[in-house]
Amino acid sequence: MEETRAAEWNSSGWTFEQAMRRLEEIVRQLEAGDLPLDASIRAYEESMKLVKFCREQLDKAEFQLEKLGQELADESVSP
């Protein structure tokens, strides 16, 4: 069956880049429209999870950057 090819995604142990790649792949498959119906429903569901995960990762990264910048700024106030 077609859907065995697409290893089901779960958030544990995936890097952001892997998730992005997977998301791109799914979008491509959905756009091509050659997945069986139930597989494409599952793919859509998976893509939603991926988008959520990636968004969270980016938010987290940005927050960390902000935090680090703040810490450095605090430090360099007293030379």
Place this chain on the structure above:
Amino acid sequence: MNALTRAADAAEAVLSVTELNRRIKERLESDPRLLQCRVVGEISNFKHHPSGHMYFTLKDETSRIRAVMFSSRNRRLQFQPEDGMRVIAFGSVGVFERDGQYQLYVEDLEPDGLGALYVRYEQLRQQLAAEGLFAQERKRRLPRFPLRVGVVTSPTGAVIRDICTTIERRYPLARVVLAPAQVQGPDAAPTIVRALELLYGLEPKVDVIIVGRGGGSLEELWPFNEEMVVRAVARSPVPVVSAVGHETDVTLCDFAADVRAATPTAAAELVCPHQAELRAYLEQALARARKAAFVKVAWWRDRLSDLATRPVLRDPARIIAARRQLVDYIETRVREAQRRPIGLRRRTLAELERRLQRVELRGAIQARRRDLMRLEHQLQSLAERQVLLQSRKLDAMIGKLEALNPLAVLRRGYGVILDEDGQSVITSAQSLVPGKRIGIRMHDGTVEAEVKARGGDAGGRVEQLRLDL
């Protein structure tokens, strides 16, 4: 009295040229003031003969003397004599009997005074430059953040003090490693070379080396122009900063080093960054890194939002819709496919019928049209023939009629007897009784006449009639 006889009077034999030159030679070469003398002058007409001997003229403002330096002597020369060079020549005056020329037989030659050092400097510079020791491509960049700075200089001079203070002030992170050396005097060069070698072999390595001494005269700076020192600097495994003398003094060591500093303090400033600059640099680097990181996040965010807003994800109904459309399409086709056999046959039949009709009608019409045309042709030729026939008949009839025309007969002199009324023709004499009034019709008119008498004969002749016109 002439000179000759006076010479003869002097009881001297006449001399040959050779004998005269020999006397001169003996005289000159026995004068201690002309032996082992030192002469200062400028070289001109210098020729280095292939035999190895050097021939030149020594001159000053007002006079000149020829000089020769044999190859056995000039081989040990530290420099290459050239025209215009001021030199001190050491040697003896002698006579070259063949030409009757006295000349200076030079045993040693040295450039005059400061010029001598300069000549050695210049010649060594050219030689080492030709070897590529001073090539720009050899120059290395100084390390930005040295941990260990090697210094070759006198352990007691101001140089090491200046360097240490400067580095302490600017960049306390760096350690100064001093390799002591003599920096002036005839024995200085080997100690400088040894100090350099010491630093080259040091473990852990120094990141950069400063070679230096304070200002001084050309002679005092001379060790830094010695070939061995210059070569030692050139083969350094780490970048070397040369800081010898003041800004205006340029030694060969400066040329061989990777960077030249005007003073030892300047050298120390060159080898390490200033703390403040460093802090500023760090700030800048941090800002750049931060910006780059944010840009990266933004970039990924763009990509993610591009993917997330693709129609398939934004409007998942499309996944179904596409299939629904497909189903509709297929349904339509199936329906059409079902309908097709009857419809097709019906259409075919109609088509055939139409074609049949057209074919039949057209055939009949054409056949009839052809018949009609044929009939027309026949009719026409028939008619034409008929007309011809009739017109011939008519002609014949006209001919006959012509022959029957009474007028034609009359023209030949016959007359037709008509009754009194001119109504009917009288064909028999029987009806003509005398006194009867008759008409005679000639071809050109009618006359009235009266029968007078009748002959007895049957078939009486009309001429016999008496005509009373």
